[in-house]
Amino acid sequence: MRFVSLPLVIALGGVAAVPATPITAAPSADILGFTPASSRVEREWETRFRAMPNPTRMRADMKRLSAYPHHVGSPYDKANAEWLLTQFKDAGWDAHIEQFDVLFPTPKERKLEMIAPTRFVAKLTEPPVPGDPTTYQTAQQLPPYNAYSIDGDVTGPLVYVNYGIPSDYDELARRGISVKGAIVIARYGRSWRGVKPKIAGEHGAIGCIIYSDPADDGYTQDDTFPVGPARAPNSVQRGSVMEMTLYQGDPLTPGVGATKDAKRLALKDVKVFTKIPVLPIGYADAKPLLSAITGEVAPSDWRGALPITYKIGPGAARVHLIVKSNWDIKPVYDVIGRLTGSTQPDQLVIRANHHDAWVNGADDPISGLVAELEEMRALGALKKQGWSPKRTIIYAAWDGEEPAVLGSAEWAETHAEDLTQHAVAYLNSDNTGRGYLSVSGSHILEKFINGVAGDITDPETGATLQRRMRASRELRAPAARRDTASKSGDIQIGALGSGSDYTTFLQHLGIPSMDFGFHGEGGRGSYHSAYDDFYWYTHFSDSSFVYGRALAQTVGTAMMRLADADVIPYDYxxxxxxxxxxxxxxxxxxxxxxxxxxxxxxxxxxxxxxxxxxxxxxxxxxxxxxxxxxxxxxxxxxxxxxxxxxxxxxxxxxxxxxxxxxxxxxxxxxxxxxxxxxxxxxxxxxxxxxxxxxxxxxxxxxxxxxxxxxxxxxxxxxxxxxxxxxxxxxxxxxxxxxxxxxxxxxxxxxxxx
Ligand SMILES: [Zn+2]
The missing domain is CATH 1.20.930.40 (Transferrin receptor-like, dimerisation domain)
Known part of the structure; x- marks a missing residue:
């Protein structure tokens, strides 16, 4: 589900030149948290480990896992979970599937039509693309929608609200424009999508349409799919609009695991659904609607990149919106594997990536999952060779991340007491591409992860990941601060908000957490659409899977160190x-x-x-x-x-x-x-x-x-x-x-x- 912000990607563009001077250096110092003796042993095992992750196998695994749509409740979601389980068992892990039963609404009826001044019916579909076989699986796809929107059938004047953030409504108020009784159309960006219908509803709107404007996500960014990676006119960003700032996980079981006999809220008592119906659309469907709006011209910073005059309304344009869902309980299948520790087995080091997707999801989440699988196999192989981690290692593949981090939240809530007392760290990944290692998380792990990043080689420049990160930070820092930016000690890591499975571990249970991925180079623009598939990933992202291998080396090394350290390597x-x-x-x-x-x-x-x-x-x-x-x-x-x-x-x-x-x-x-x-x-x-x-x-x-x-x-x-x-x-x-x-x-x- 994670979405990397655009300005970062722009800022990092074109920094990949290979320096002429030698840039690799053999690491020699002791590892943080290890005595000199155990550090030497650790390095030997790590060297073996880092030789194992295999890009060819990662490519094959991605093809297999993204072969069909695999959203929560679909046959291929379950088939993937079962296949993942056999991978764990084949690699020597003690593994099982843990099932939870969660509320997952799926589309029953979606309709968006303009009834005045002219008639237009939105297509709300993502057409197949010749040459890209999985885009033809329309019968198995979950169509574009926003999960956890309430049902509604509303008609009203259309008002353009820019990104639909609070300051946009201040601007409307000063112009004397009200959205009361109106259906608003907001563009994706600047806020999490669920915030848009929430704020619209608070201002009296009766419906909300969210579209991808090509200024933010489309042809101004790159050639559009299938020529390039960028979002094509009919490509739609799906996504959850559950009010996840209240709580996350299954809406019916806040704070407790959604096991078979858990006490569940009645639908009418759930507070995290939207208050008004909401539907996402692509810019092909948005253009006729936006161009029909009359009234005041939108301020300059409200204008997107469509070839139209952006106006605010309300005016001549009236629309009719129907959103209805099947409000069903669906199973989620978490795959959990365990290597029991030798001397401190009740201490847990946990690593995971989700396996469910909105559609085929080759980038989100399979790109991260195939790296995790390579770590899992390599650690299983090391164990067979005699490696014996002090602490217990858990590798998991979560289901149901996309709707509301369902699989991870329910598992973490079910095992909350054990985790709170014994979990040393939770390491997460999700979609990953090419470029720079991006790490965010708990700052007691900042020094530790700098040590890891200093020992892993960037596949395209030969420098350590840490040196590449530092170089990019240096270029991004204001000119006056460049000198100091490059010489300071540890590279600062970002803090974690929400947007992937670390949320419950970090913010609900207080377990040190980190999130990893490579970003900043390569294509983007398939996010949460049917075009996020094997074809897209292998043409426009980490097509050789060498950054996937680097991700496996990085997170796997971090896992080994956390499991083997004499003293847990926190730094305050x-x-x-x-x-x-x-x-x-x-x-x-x-x-x-x-x-x-x-x-x-x-x-x-x-x-x-x-x-x-x-x-x-x-x-x-x-x-x-x-x-x-x-x-x-x-x-x-x-x-x-x-x-x-x-x-x-x-x-x-x-x-x-x-x-x-x-x-x-x-x-x-x-x-x-x-x-x-x-x-x-x-x-x-x-x-x-x-x-x-x-x-x-x-x-x-x-x-x-x-x-x-x-x-x-x-x-x-x-x-x-x-x-x-x-x-x-x-x-x-x-x-x-x-x-x-x-x-x-x-x-x-x-x-x-
Ligand atoms: Zn994801």
Whole structure:
């Protein structure tokens, strides 16, 4: 389901030249968390491991797994799960399928027609493409729709709302345009799709159409499919619109596993469906609708790349929208494999990728899954050769990620107690392509993953993945900061919002998590369409599967290290540094809001708005804003200082102890304490208004969706100008950071003994 933002891809374009100087270097230092003796043994096993992932087999596996549509509840989804199970067993894993029963609506009726000023019936289909065999499987495809839209049959005037984010509605209000009783048409982008119908409904709209504009996703990006990878006119982005900022997983069983006899909510009591019907369309269907809208011309930054005059409406254009679903319970099949650890078997290291797709899904998710399969086979082979990981390794292939991370959420909720106490880390991948290693996740793993990325070779440049990442960061950094950007220590990893299976592990259970993929080069534009298939992937993405192999080498190496380390390789200095950065952002957010409010109010008093409005299209002046009060961040600053101090002391002791250890030590008690590190950053009460989300540092934004909000409760309170809540939440986050500092201090004492 993951979608990599476009600006990143543009910014990284054309940085792939191979340097003339030697760029590979043999890694020699001890591995983080290992004594010198165990580090040497580890490196020998890793060398064997990294030689095993096989691009030819990955290509064959992709062809097999994407041969037919394999969405939740389809015959091929089940067939894939059973085939995956045999792969695990053949590789020597103790494996089984765990089934859950979840609510998964599928289309029953979809209709979109314009009834005035002219008649037009939207096709709502993705035609087959000559030369691409799987696009002819129309009978087995799940047609374009948005899962978890409520049923509806509505007629109303059409209003164009740009991306349909809150600021777009502010703009409409100033023009005196209301969407009350209207059907809105919004373009994909700038927010998670489910946010668009939510905000439209809050403003009184009765229906919502979401389309892909070629300015964001289509012919302005590249040649369109099948000539190039970019989205063709009839290609539609499917996707879930469930209100996933409340909770994720099965809508009927929030917080508990959707097992056979789980207690289920009645449909009428479910709060995560949309409030208005919503349907996605391609730009071939959108163009006649948008060009029929009359009224005021849309502001310049609202105009897309269709050859039309973008107007807002409401005007002559009226549309009729019908969306109806079969609200059925469907099985999801999670494939779970286990290699039991030798000395600390109850500690768990978990790795997964989903196997379900919207249609054939060669890119999303099979590209990541075939890499995971190669890791799984290689680790099974190492085990047969005598490798014996300390901790238990779990490899999983989730079902039902696309609708609402169903398979992973239900599994994690079912095993919540075991996972909270014993899970060392959860490593995720999803779709992957070519280019740069992209890693986001828990910052206690930042130093660790820098070490891994420094030991893996980029297949096309021969440099380490870490050096390539650093080079791209350097070019992206503002010119004045280029020198420092390249010489600093660890490459910073991003924080995780939502959008793939890590969500439940990180944000609901507080398990350290990371998400991996290669992005930035190669084609894009098939996302969640019937054209995301084997033909598309092998023509426009990682067609030689060498980046797939690099992904397997990276994540597999990380898994081996997490399973074998003497001391779990968490580091708290990068965490402290990152949180300090977040606190700085919050302070700048408040001072920026104060400056903006002052400027805004001055402009109103000076009649600036009234003097610049076109009398023929009058716009109301915005209203006076209340002053922004002073917010006391000192409790947060003190807690961060405590954590930073504790982290530095731990770091020194950690390095000394491990460097001087004669043999591989027994750190079982220490490790059990360290496992609580990430969970200490959560709160049982959860975030305000959404208790399922328990992490105090990372969450998807209420009004942005996938995009992460860091220190979310404080940040969103500030954005909502709820100053009292902001103060309360600063106290709560500060307490969690102080508790983390105390944990780290205790761990230091244990290490020193
Ligand atoms: Zn996916």
């Amino acid at each position: 200095t990068d965490l402290a540094e990152t949180v300090k950065g977040y606190a700085g952002e919050l302070k700048r957010l408040v001072s920026g809001m104060a400056d903006d409010a002052a400027k805004h109010n001055r402009e109103i008093r000076d009649s600036t708005f009234m003097l610049t409005t076109d009398p023929r299209y009058p716009m109301a002046a915005p209203t006076i804003e209340a002053d922004v009060p002073k917010i006391d961040f000192s409790p947060l600053d003190s807690a961060i200082a405590r954590l930073s101090d504790a982290a530095n002391k731990y770091n020194t002791t950690f390095t000394n102890t491990l460097d001087n250890a004669k043999t591989s030590g027994d750190f079982a008690t220490l490790n059990m304490r360290l496992i609580k590190s990430e969970h200490t950053l959560t709160s049982d009460a959860g975030l305000p208004g959404r208790p399922w989300f328990k992490h105090l540092l990372y969450a998807p934004g209420v009004n942005t969706g996938y995009g992460v909000k860091t220190i979310p409760a404080v940040r969103e309170a500030i954005e909502a100008k709820d100053w009292a809540l902001a103060r309360t939440e600063i106290t709560r986050v500060s307490a969690a950071l102080s508790a983390e500092a105390a944990l780290v201090t205790q761990a230091t004492a244990e290490l020193a003994n």
